[in-house]
Amino acid sequence: MLRVCEKLREADAKRKRLVEVEVLKSLGDVNLEKGKFKGKDVTKLDRAMVLYRTALLRCKDADVGESLEYRYRHAEKLRIGKATVTLISHEPSTNANKMPSIAKMAETFQHLDRRLTSDYNKDSLLIEYTKLMVEGIANEDGMLEVEAIKSLGDVYVKRGTETRDTTCLTKATALYNTALARCEGIQGRVTLIHRLLYTARLRQAMKTRRHKYPKHRRQQQRQQGDLPRDFPVIRHAKGQQFMTPSEYIGSQTSKPPAPDNRSYEDDLTTGDRALADGNLDTAEQRFASALRLIHDPNKPDRDKEAEGLRRLGDVYVKRGKRTKEGRKFTQAAALYNAAMARTYKDKGKINKSLQETEKWFLQHTANVDSAPSPLDSTTRHQKRLEDMRGRAKSQLDAIDQQHDPYQYDEDDPKMIAVEAERAEAIKALFKTIAKDRQFFIQELIDECIATLGPPPCKYAFIGLGSQATELVTPYSDLEFAILIEDGKDNDDTRRYFLNLTHYLHLKVINLGETILPAMAIPSLNDFYSEDPEKDWFFDSVTPRGFSFDGFMPWACKTPFGRDKTKTKQPLSLIQTPANMAKFQELEVSLSEGYHLSDILRRVVLLVGEEALVSQYREKLDEVITDDLLSHFQTRISARQILRENKEMFTTFEPTGQLLNVKKDIYRFPGIAIEILALCCQIRLASTWSVIDRLKEMRQVQEENATHLTVLTSISAELRLRTYMANRGQQDSLSPLGEMKHQTRKLHDDTTLKSEFHIPDTQILYRYYYRAIPLKKCMPDIVQHGSQVQSRRAE
Template sequence: MGSCLSTSSNKQNIPEPGIKFVQKDFSEKDLRLAEELRKMCHEKGKENDPCASAEIFHQMGLLYKIKSPDKISLIRSAALLNAVISRQPSNQQLIDDLQLFCTELLQTAGAEKMDADLMQISNQAAQMIKEMRDTAQQALSRLETIPYDITIGEQNQLEVKKIHDIKLIQEQITQKYGDVMRYIAEKCIEIMGKNLSEFCIAAMGSLARSEVTPYSDFEHIILLEEGVKKREKMRNFWNIFDGFRVSIPSLNDVTKKGGDWFFDSYTTRGISFDGMMPFACKLPLGRTEKTKNKPWTTELIQIVSDMVKYLDQEELIKNGYKIHQVICTTTVIYGSHTIYGLFTDQVKSSLQNNKESNHDLLKQQLKEDLKNFDAIKNLNNLFASSKCNIKRVVYRSTSIFIAALGLLYSIDKAFSFAIIQQLHENKKINDETAHLLSYAVAVSCQVRLSWYMNKQSQDDYVGEDEAFAYYRKDQIKDSLSVWEQLDQQDVQNSRCIGRLMVYKAWCLKKLNRHQEALQQVDDVISKIHDLKVSEQNKYQCLNQLHPINGWCKQEIGQYQDAVKEYRETLKYLDLRDDQNQPAVKLSKERTLHNIGWCLYEFGDYDAAISEVKESLEICEQNNLPVVDKCDSYWLLGKCHFAKAEYDTALTYFKTELHLRLRNVPRRKQDSDEDIKEARNNINKCEEKLEIK
């Protein structure tokens, strides 16, 4: 993929290195670049064209680099340059800038080994991570599926095997993940020199629980030996160690209303450090920026006695994020085991001395977590055409309960399987409960791990279509069965009955039971006027049925009737008060595209072209997703090819391919089915035109 970054424009209005400039100048340039990027993004802050927005990231990266030796700015510069290289890996100007950045980073950190090749070390760590992910993927592929038509005894045996296999996979990933971090730490010691004070890197979160994935964040603290006064050397060590992913204030300022607007859906998420947002900051630099309501900072590079102070409830409340909860469960990654042993001893002592108050705090926190991670509430997001957080629904709702049991019974284990085993050995739970809890952990770990591996990133959110493509149809049938049972009950007064009935039609559509879905729609229309629900609810339900009807009729070949349903959908969208919102524009654009597709299938190519061009115009005017533009160019190409207008069709197919290549990471291009089809369509046009 060719670079779209201009060398001359990359450094436009940015001072040369070494030239100081005031905060006002920096802020003005930063905000100006952020505003330029905002114009290049569509709904929810996602980039419309990652290749084009790379130029903005490049300029911002150079800008933040000049602001150093402010260490946070240095890290942010690295994050921005990393964002560019993920979009433009062959950009030579960027490679040169990265080399210069590494040199300046070593100078700022006071490194002893100034000729260290940070990019080579980074590439070696990346190779180790790739090997870890490949091994995990192979292990997952060997897992057996438990069928439904077996005896209880056979099922129990397969569940025991599943527990054993998942436990082994998690232990292997944890070991390899730790190896990567130890490799980086050793290289940093070589670079910084041997004159560092004694220290220990201790992991928190899923790595400490041995439930880490090959894409999980690295949450950790740095413990120092007692008596250390200055921590500057260790801060510089961590800057070298940094994983290059932090929040950029002009893009993601969670402290200001509307400030958190940008979402990087392109750069692969994981492995990275925790975010710099006030509620996160589970990394050594901790909380570095004050807010109006929480005007203090917190650092997690501390001597042992100061780190243990975070277990104090007053300190917990003051700091406003769950540092108390996470430092209770840690594991040593690198450094002095003596320091780590002192820390764990003091943690145990503190927890034991404040057992009663800690239990009250734990129960309160568990109640809050179970509410936040409520599976039913999160699954309902799918019906609202929203995103469902698979980590919350499947993994956290299980792991937080097991962890809480461990703390309540003072069990000195972190791995969920180990906690359950200890509870069983201590006769706190019986054989059956131990098995059921272990199987729940195994399933939750497998689902989260499989999803991350499938997405090749730490992507917790599952959309409607992804969810139903990922899960078996048997599960959709089970869901449909539940709704059917509810519908048979006397729930006439339920405020959600209309939504329930529409949901049934939606499930039937997802199961490709199109005729049944159409019948369900007719039932809703005949019943909804008699239900005791608000007029607004009736109106919303009725208008949700048109796209369901349109889709079902389109799938069974009733194209003219489908067009009528989609026309009704457009009428509803035009009457909405929020029709200028991006989500409504997107719905309108996709409805027009569906009309175009139906007209194409019906053989009315000119009418189809007119509809698709209108949908494309909405895309262009509102910065809608690139994939929607690609689909429009594809359908325009299909229409003109059907009309034997091969020159025009070739132009559209080439435009489609160009956009898809810019929007799909290089590592996925050869396997992308849409890219394969675009190339095939270009070949067909060239054959018709006898182009060699």
Template sequence: MGDTYKRRCINKSTEREHYVNATALYNAALVRLENAPEKGHNHQRYSKLIVTSCVQIETLYCDNILGGNIYCVKKGINQTKIDDLEKYRHHLKVRVKRLEKVWDKCPKPEDKRKPRFEHRKNQLTQLICKQNTKFVKEFSAELMEQSISVCGPPPCKITMVGLGSMARGESTPYSDLEYLFLTESDKHDEYFLNLHFHFLLQVLNLGQTPLPAMGIQSLNDFYNEKESNDFYDDVTPSGFKLDGNMPWASKTPPGHKATELKPPLKLIGTPTYMAELSTTEADKKHGYHLATIISTATRILGDENLFLDFQKQINTTRRGENPEFIRQICLERMHEDCQKYKFNFDDWSSKNVKKDYYRFPSTFINNMKDLHMLDVTSPWEIIRELQRQSILTSEQCSHLYFMINVAIGIRLLTYCTKNQQHESIIELNPYHQENNAYCMDSLSPSKVLRECLRIPHIRLMQSYLLRLQSINYCIKSGMATKPSSMIMYCQCKVCILQVKIKTCIGPDDIIYEPEEMIESLEQSWHVLAGNIRQNNCYDLAQFCRIVKGDLKSAHILMNKKPIQTNNMTNNLTTQDMFAAISNLKMGNDSAALQQTDAAIKVCPPNIPGLLLYLKYIKLHCHSRLQDYHSVVLCFEDMTKLKPYNNLPEYERAYVGKLYTDALINIGDNKTALEYLPKLKEDYAELFGETSEEYKQTLERLLTCYMVLGRIQEAEKVQNMLKRTK
């Protein structure tokens, strides 16, 4: 494919995308060549050929797009810049290890807070972020200066403006770069597009841009919903790259093309043009939180006065808006975020450190900034300003500091451990209490990992989730309209047990009696919110005992639970369900199956999620009893239920594993083959290609192909298996 685009470049194509697509494809080919388990005798020749092709593409770009007006020398893959990145990442890992030692001193969520620990954690996280942002800003500026030296001096004053994580001071050397061009005049877009695409060529030659980020039409046509966009690049490491070329991303100068619902957008323009994009009206028109992104900016290089004019115009524009309208929008966003990032202690699937941990505190703090019209950018500055203006109390601000610094820290730890921007982790939880050994060896060469890591900092995660849960509850209860009344850290016994279930119940953890929990709830802010349910306390206490292995106490509690006459069906369902879980834990699979069937019979039709969970237990029972025909029937029943599509990806993959195992055992290899390729991709995404789950899926694929006599496909899978060793 790289050669196809190269031929277009040789034929003097005027499409800038052809040059960057060719470079992206050549770099992707080079990564695959270097990752090949066996280096053939042609390895070195092909490697040199790809490097030469990258140089040729840049030369063709200079000849065909820049018209041969070249002011510079350096072309192709810049090993010095790659080495600079690796060197800085090495230093970052040392600092993150130091941060982990501080995390180890985090108290249990039920214990008294340690201000010294919190201060040290916050201080160290901010320092790391400050150093990261300085490095990424200087690194980006150097690359842009090299591009300017190739494209020639700008025809008017210019400022390269950083957006997103760089502007918030949270950048990492694995982050996407979002930026725009501020220009003195709006008559030179062609020059600035030429400059951007040359800059992109340099970034691509770092070899850290997965192909979907390019939006190459034949692989991922993100502008056409009818086309398949599921090409997945699980080989190229995701490191320093530009924001992806998708309509919902594209925070780079070319912007995005028109979609069915949105007009085209460019991020090249004068301060006046850019300020107009920061209004709530423009936000509604273009979407994708454009106003917040544009108004959170930092200067990377170029004319400082142009940037100051831009900031001044943004402040004037935003202050001219209707404050009540902005207030309404911010409160709506908060409620949407609560739904999007809601706390669900039943969900033990894999998590994404960016979406599931970092997003909620980050968007909440930014919404507070917009709600109160604050002229600051970083989360720490916003929190300080909220306290200075007495919008929040010092205690509330301390909880926000805790949340954002933990979210940023866990994201940094994940990136440093995996040596790329790969965000899947698994919390330590009741069903996965073993700790996958993860290693962030800052002294060894970088090795890219895709495994779903288990984060071992249990007390830290519990304290973080306690705050996330509390703020989430407060917003849902309507308390965000008066921020100083928000409870950001609830230590009632129910909340504490919920976050322990979400992470890990330790051998020395106390499981409270239901009566203790009810009393604790009645003395908490939950009374005002009106979300006290006594039966929930019994269910929680019972479930904690089952998880801890105290099945006798769980059974006693089951009989003590008050019967709600107006909800008899729910009581019977829950009782049978807990009995089934207890029997599963003890290995009494037949009894567990019997109780699950009893629960399914009385399960209310208006709770499809509960019915799905019961079917999940039933599937597990049939699999353990080796009743494979029943496993297949149970799977088919599950997929007909609406909530099945909302099952976390980890659980869907596990259900698929049991289903395909059953099909193979009853000899239906053809049907198994319809599902296994998707399961293979899911496990690659969740745990990486070196995981046992991924290898076992390949082995099942191999079995099916061999039984069906599809030798060529079997040989391909055998080669894939060799590469995982």
């Protein structure tokens, strides 16, 4: 722990030293300028040289050091009366000592740009552009300064595309924003905005490619040098070549080839004929083909996509009426809602289709002769959800006002005390959110039961995942299972609860926050196919918020369970307590994977009979406390979790690149506490309760329990803030401060924003201050099991 603290202090000292160097450099620049323009004030020039020399003594960065040396030589030449040696020649004019020849400057940059597009050494180019930037600053030449900063950004963009390092793209974005803040001309600002959009597109392409394919395919593609499909490249006979930002912007001046509207319209017409004839497979194939022609995740043609999705919804309604499968109607509802999110046209028509979808579901699947829910019912549910989010935001704002530990210095004892108070307040907030969501879900289920009729037996909806751990957000997916009464497990009972789940799903889909890939519509996203081209539809328009856990084979934490795969049998999460507990048995865990058994170990009642949940917990205890399993299976589970998350537990150093708040911040504390619970035989659902029990059992000291609470609260708070800022489950979080620019034509600040920027970077420091030591000691905890109490986890 002491070594870690020393490293953190060293990092802090390094940061302070960098700030000190920047301050000295800036003071030197001020004195240099005053010395130049006040009749060559020798005192000011001497002072500038002293400041630059002092900064050099403290500087450890080679690039910054070279810049300081250049400044020092420039000041020295002015001091002894020699003409300043510049990198660009000047034309004779009344302003000859300041303004470079624009033609010469353009020639210089064109020459350097040609070297950029080749395989020229980029470190050398960085030095060249930095010199130009320094000269622009020294000569008060705004045009030269902006062009040099812009070119530095171009170098980092090319380096990022070659190395697939998003850190380089982050640096490029920062440089373009800096140039934008200094740029005067409207054309220059437009060019820089294009570069920012171009860089964002590169980052999104990398992210999409990384998440779309399995890890082994990504490694293979990196070895083969394949670029993402929508990567900006120039194709030549000899292969692929990097497209510079200038070339990309130039390519945007001429309109890209328009989609083949004739083929799009032909597909729609053919699909309409097939639909009218009842040939549903052909109709779906044609509508999907039309969608694929115009589908662009980065620049979707919303009106055309909406038309294709609406007609595809018509196919699924007819298919549902034919097969009587509830899932066909929910897929139709998702398609209609996706169409609604893309267009303002025909909303009345789409709403009518949604009501008819519910009507046909009740008639053909549930065998209930009942009118569909009125439109204002959906509006009321949407308002209820927004009110829940508004209350959470208000409470978070109140916590900021009442408990702000970051106003104190790190060594101030007040900071530790206020930080612990804030963690307790965050804990109370998340307990409130979990309870609000439970009431909301209960209201939806009660409405469904009122329409379908009373259940045939006693039941309990049990919440899983973050709902059970009390770390859920108002935007999180709904993960749950259904317990049914012993002796009532028959076809009629299962059919009723499947229909109830489908009806609940319809109501959740109509909230408008279910993305289409989560519905696993085969013509758009076929997750069971080995052909990646069959998983092609990316829903960048529909908000991703409160929705069912997806139908993907690796998700499926709903009563529907999972369809049969090549290696696994189908499973259902509608079970009696005894049968649900069997997922904890060693043989079942090995065949299904430990993730399913882990998530079913921590449950909370949503709606129904508390007695069934108690009975389920008793059955869990019977399975888990078996002599063999208590010492063997839980240890295997802990080791398996550690092995599956090896990268998370071996990555310590934070970086400046974009973070995925869920994967990089939120998941680690939850997994660490889950491992501690396994090792200590704790089967409580709530993460907060597990920490309290660890303290009661003296498996962790009181101080360490506080550390765990603070660590968990920071991770949960950052996820909640990110989702609130992005209005949905968008996980991008920037550890850098938000950069703003203001043009002369604007009266307010405008921020180019593509991700959530953390409000105070100190909160990340406090997170890593606790996370890094805990990561290092977790393997030892798993190895020694009951010796957790002797290990320090602060």
